[in-house]
Amino acid sequence: MSRFAHPAGDRHAEMLPQERPPLAPADLNRINPAIWPRTSSRTDGALTVGGVDVRDLARDHGTPLYVLDEDDVRSRMRDYATAFAGSEVHYAGKAFLCKEIVRWLQAEGLGLDVASNGELAVALSVGFPAERITMHGNNKSVAELTRALEAGVGHIVVDSFDEIARLGYLAEQHGKRPKVMIRVTTGVEAHTHEFIATAHDDQKFGLSLNTGAAAEAVRRILALPQLELVGLHSHIGSQIVDTAGFEVAARRLTALLVQIKDEHGVVLPELDLGGGYGIAYVEGDEAPDIKELADGLREIVTKVCKDAGLPVPRLTVEPGRTIVGPGGITLYEVGTIKDVEGLRTYVSVDGGMSDNVRTALYGAEYTAALASRDSEAEPMLSRLVGKHCESGDIIVRDFYLPADLAPGDLIAVAATGAYCRSLASNYNYLPKPAVVAVAGGVSRVIVQGETEDDLLRGQL
Known part of the structure; x- marks a missing residue:
């Protein structure tokens, strides 16, 4: 079983601090290419990303700061486009979305998934082709469906009986046939944290295969001439590192395709297996090879359809984290250092759960390092914490930093490109940090950081 199969998401949860494996000082300076952005290195002791020294980033843009390696992200987009040639690759915008990301997607030939009017607005604002957009969501409003229809999005993924009726009515009113x-909901038990497992029956997403709700949804859609049913969609969860769950989901979806053909004489041409592929966050994590993943999913779909006597439908996948996650880091400045004798040292930085809530939300683990210099000091068991009024305000639960760490040092946390800025908040009225893209030795702001004026805007 991989680490990602641990339900708590933290393999060290029951390990006492004194049981941590010892590290050599040199280990603290290592930048593991499996975890850090592809262009990361140490130059004169300091971490550089995209050819830019993190000390310059902190000086020019302040901290906390989200840093995105443009070459890393765009190369992963190309990797997916190549590996899934002949299929559809739609980036899951919920991982992290801004205008510049949309521009990169358009340039690299990928599609886009959105789950709200706001996400759709970002895409449309830079002229992204609506026909390459899929609209998701378990509770799409009339306004959201109307905008999707008016924009002409390529697909709408329906999630309930109410939505079928709502969309059918709106499509007729607007003269559209989406x-x-x-x-x-296939009932597949993805080996991941319960909050990011999405294919079991007892949760808010989808229409159950087991109860017959999915089959009934087919009947209702086919009865509405203003809707064009083109396929089935499944998403089994997030941070998944093998294809076993996808194989089970594909087999169950194919059985439904057979039922649809037998009952209605309709062969659906598309199958969307969603995303949720994992990345490496800490030493020992395994991330799927994109080509192997693509080949594996194609083989699964081809085999199960052949066994069922069905033509192979057009396959769509929806990666998010695996495209944008590894290329992002978050940069912090150390404020206070507090030794709790016999346990660990608490290192407080100028951000926290407002810019990365994943550790507090579902026990996420991260790799972090002293970024503004290297050090030959002995390793010091540390807990990286934020400045918020919560004892659960933890960024990295337990890891090692050099014992000569001092206020003013910069700490970088790896693999924060996905679900950090997207989940950011203004808790304790902290402004959300800027997002900076780095490439070729140059940094540029792609999302401005908030100011106090931004926080006060709208208050009467």
Whole structure:
């Protein structure tokens, strides 16, 4: 079983501090290419990303700061486009979305998934082709469906009986016939944290295969001439590192395709297996090879359809984390250092759960390092914490930093490109940090950091 199969998401949860494996000082300076952005290195002791020294980033843009390696992210987009040639690759915008990301997607030939009017607005604002957009969501409003229809999005993934009726009515009113897919809850138990497992019956997403709700959704959509049913959709969870769960989901979806053919004489041409592929966050993590993943999913779909006597549908996948996650880091400045004798040292930085809530939300683990210099000091068991009024305000639960760490040092946390800025908040009225893209030795702001004026705007 991989680390990602541990339900708590923290393999060290029951390990006492004194049981931590010893590290050599040199280990603290190592930048593992499996975890850090592809252009990361140490130059004169300091971490550089995209050819830019993090000390310059802190000086020019302040901290906390989200840093995105443009070459890393765009190369992963190309990797997916190549590996899934002949299929559709739609980036899951919920991982992290801004205008510049949309521009990169358009340039690299990928599609986009959105789950709200706001996400759709970001895409449309820079002229992204609406036909390459899929609209998701378990509770799409009339306004959201109307905007999707008016924009002409390529697919709408329906999630409930209410939505089928709502969309059918709106489509008739607007003279549209949207392509729709049904989100099917396949009952697959993805080996991940319960908050990011999405294919079991007892949760808010989708229409259950086991109860017959998915089959009934097919009947209702086919009864509405203003809707065009083109396929089935499944998403089994997040941070998954093998294809076993996808194989089970594909087999169950194919059985439904057979039922649809037998009952209605309709062969659906598309199958969307969602995303949720994992990345490496800490030493020992395994991340799927994209080509192997693509080949594996194609083989699964081809085999199960052949066994069922069905033509192979057009395959769509929805990676998010695996595209944008590894290329991002978050940069912090150390404020206070507090030794709790016999346990660990608490290192407080100028951000926290407002810019990265994943550790508090579901026990996420991260790799962090002293970034503004290297050090030959002995390793010091540390806990990286934020400045918020919560004892659960933890960024990295337990890891090692050099014992000569001092206030003013910069700490970088790796693999924060996904679900950090997207989940950011203004808790304790901290402004959200800027997002800076780095490439070729140059940094540029792609999302401005908030100011106090931004926090006060709208208050009467």
